[in-house]
Amino acid sequence: MKFKDIIGNTELKTQLINSVENNRLSHSQLFLGKSGGPKLAFAFAFAQYINCTNKTPSDSCGECQSCMKHNKLIHPDLHLVFPVLLINGIKKAVSDNFAKEFRQEALNNPYLNLHNWFDVFSSENKTGKTGYIYTQESDNLHKKLSLKHYESEYRVVIIWIPEKMQTVTSNKLLKLLEEPPQKTIFILVSENSEILLKTILSRLQILKIKNYSSKEKTEILQNKFPEKGVIKLEKSLIYSDGNLGDAIHVLESDIITDDNFDDFQMWMRLCYLVNIQEIVKWVNERTKKGRRNQSTFLKYSLKMVRNCLIIHFSNRNTLNITENEKKFLSKFYPFIHEGNISEISEKIEESIKNIERNANSKIIFYELSLQLTILLKVNRKFVE
Ligand SMILES: [Zn+2]
Numbered sequence: 613m614k615f616k617d618i619i620g621n622t623e624l625k626t627q628l629i630n631s632v633e634n635n636r637l638s639h640s641q642l643f644l645g646k647s648g649g650p651k652l653a654f655a656f657a658f659a660q661y662i663n664c665t666n667k668t669p670s671d672s673c674g675e676c677q678s679c680m681k682h683n684k685l686i687h688p689d690l691h692l693v694f695p696v697l698l699i700n701g702i703k704k705a706v707s708d709n710f711a712k713e714f715r716q717e718a719l720n721n722p723y724l725n726l727h728n729w730f731d732v733f734s735s736e737n738k739t740g741k742t743g744y745i746y747t748q749e750s751d752n753l754h755k756k757l758s759l760k761h762y763e764s765e766y767r768v769v770i771i772w773i774p775e776k777m778q779t780v781t782s783n784k785l786l787k788l789l790e791e792p793p794q795k796t797i798f799i800l801v802s803e804n805s806e807i808l809l810k811t812i813l814s815r816l817q818i819l820k821i822k823n824y825s826s827k828e829k830t831e832i833l834q835n836k837f838p839e840k841g842v843i844k845l846e847k848s849l850i851y852s853d854g855n856l857g858d859a860i861h862v863l864e865s866d867i868i869t870d871d872n873f874d875d876f877q878m879w880m881r882l883c884y885l886v887n888i889q890e891i892v893k894w895v896n897e898r899t900k901k902g903r904r905n906q907s908t909f910l911k912y913s914l915k916m917v918r919n920c921l922i923i924h925f926s927n928r929n930t931l932n933i934t935e936n937e938k939k940f941l942s943k944f945y946p947f948i949h950e951g952n953i954s955e956i957s958e959k960i961e962e963s964i965k966n967i968e969r970n971a972n973s974k975i976i977f978y979e980l981s982l983q984l985t986i987l988l989k990v991n992r993k994f995v996e
């Protein structure tokens with residue numbers, strides 16, 4: 613990846629390039645930025661720039677032997693460390709065992725977040741485990757860094773989401789940062805530096821990476837999905853709460869359709885009317901769609917329900933929703949209030965977890981609908 617492939621953050625590009633040009637390359641750096649931002653993309657572009665053999669004052673060449681390998685993230689002096697899952701069949705929970713999948717995901721979606729990454733393993737990860745950078749990882753890294761460089765002047769270690777390091781991993785990394793191997797650059801790519809050990813943090817040069825504006829995000833999506841209309845792209849951002857990584861993820865899985873809104877309206881009506889016969893039919897139809905589609909639909913429903921509360925207590929014009937959604941919610945919101953919101957949210961969240969754990973989705977939707985028929989009838993204790 614070249615710097616020119618990343619839009620925005622112009623000052624940061626200049627700063628990074630100057631640090632190489634002026635021989636002021638810090639050996640341990642923290643690229644800090646929000647989820648869905650371009651921080652990992654910057655780490656890739658910077659690593660490529662550092663080792664490019666034909667670099668210009670503004671970018672790597674993209675064509676030398678080193679760049680060609682960096683383009684595919686397969687350069688032997690580029691070490692990628694990231695959280696991994698302890699799933700069946702994995703003997704050693706280290707990044708190297710997941711490198712192929714990670715390269716594929718990160719090259720396709722350099723704005724990816726942890727959810728997008730773990731989603732790759734959703735079929736093997738039935739219990740919804742969360743991943744870590746395990747202790748074995750630091751042993752592995754120690755071993756690799758004790759070897760000679762393969763072909764470049766610098767060796768670059770990119771640690772993505774270091775806040776997922778187990779404590780022992782952190783302590784071992786600290787040792788590496790305290791006595792860094794020759795010509796080795798560590799780039800920690802983090803979303804939340806507060807979770808990192810203070811002792812690690814104090815050794816890092818911190819670079820804050822600005823997240824994109826809505827306009828920039830739409831531009832990136834347009835470049836990536838020229839065949840999809842702007843309305844669909846903008847809608848994907850609304851669905852994803854502005855997280856670019858999620859937006860790319862939903863656009864690729866093609867799980868974003870207007871069906872979610874239509875289905876939600878219909879579902880709420882049937883639940884309110886306690887029309888059991890029609891609810892059963894609705895559940896049968898809804899669960900014909902795939903599991904990922906079902907969990908996206910429930911996440912969408914959760915958001916709509918929470919929007920109702922925002923309408924009660926805040927300005928409805930601040931809501932990031934479509935005109936049709938606004939129309940529906942302006943009639944529906946009085947049924948959701950402080951007397952039932954917590955329980956409704958909990959039930960939906962629980963159902964999402966169960967769907968993702970491969971439980972029987974018909975039963976989940978049916979039970980949830982029955983609970984909603986009761987919860988939607990709970991009256992408000994006081995009136996505005
Ligand atoms: Zn090059």
